[in-house]
Amino acid sequence: MVKFSETVEAQICRIHAVSLIGIQGKSMDEEKELFSRLNDRVEEIEAKKSTNCLLVSGREPTPFVAVEVSDTANVPEGMVAVTIPEGEYVKFKFNKEHVGLFWANVCTDENQAKYKLDLSKPRFELFTPDMPTDLIEWYLPVR
Incomplete structure (x- = not known):
């Protein structure tokens, strides 16, 4: 074993601290669909630093897929901004x-x-x- x-x-x-813009899901079963939706819309995110993707989850296992951005002022419709806190x-x-x-x-x-x-x-x-x-x-x- x-x-x-x-x-x-x-x-x-x-x-x-990492600022992100992306798409929030409801369950981990949607993970692949969320990546596909983000990929289809990534060009709408104006302040992206790269196209590297992150899968974020918290206390509740709801997925959030996103790209890192330099500014969260312009969040495309249907997307949300989240910040990963600084820390170890x-x-x-x-x-x-x-x-x-x-x-x-x-x-x-x-x-x-x-x-x-x-x-x-x-x-x-x-x-x-x-x-x-x-x-x-x-x-x-x-x-």
Whole structure:
């Protein structure tokens, strides 16, 4: 049996506040549809810093897919602006084949204590063109 600690690489990093504009969903089942909708409308977002996408979730598992922006003044109709707060995060990097194992274990009391996770704050996954498609990077906030 594969162990959680053997499948993830964990690193503490400091993240500056990140302003985002994107599309809010209602359930994690919509994730692929939300990425498709964002991709279709990304050119409407005037102040985007790049086309790197983020999948953000918070205390409630409702997905928000977005791109980083320099300004949230002009939010296209049907989209919303969200800010990821500045702070320390644990960057968990692992192979996509272990995503179920990751989520089954990262939220246990033991791992929340070990990594000092604060699951009341937003957490996010980053998608960049240069990232191998079999890798996942999730950023979870630290207390």
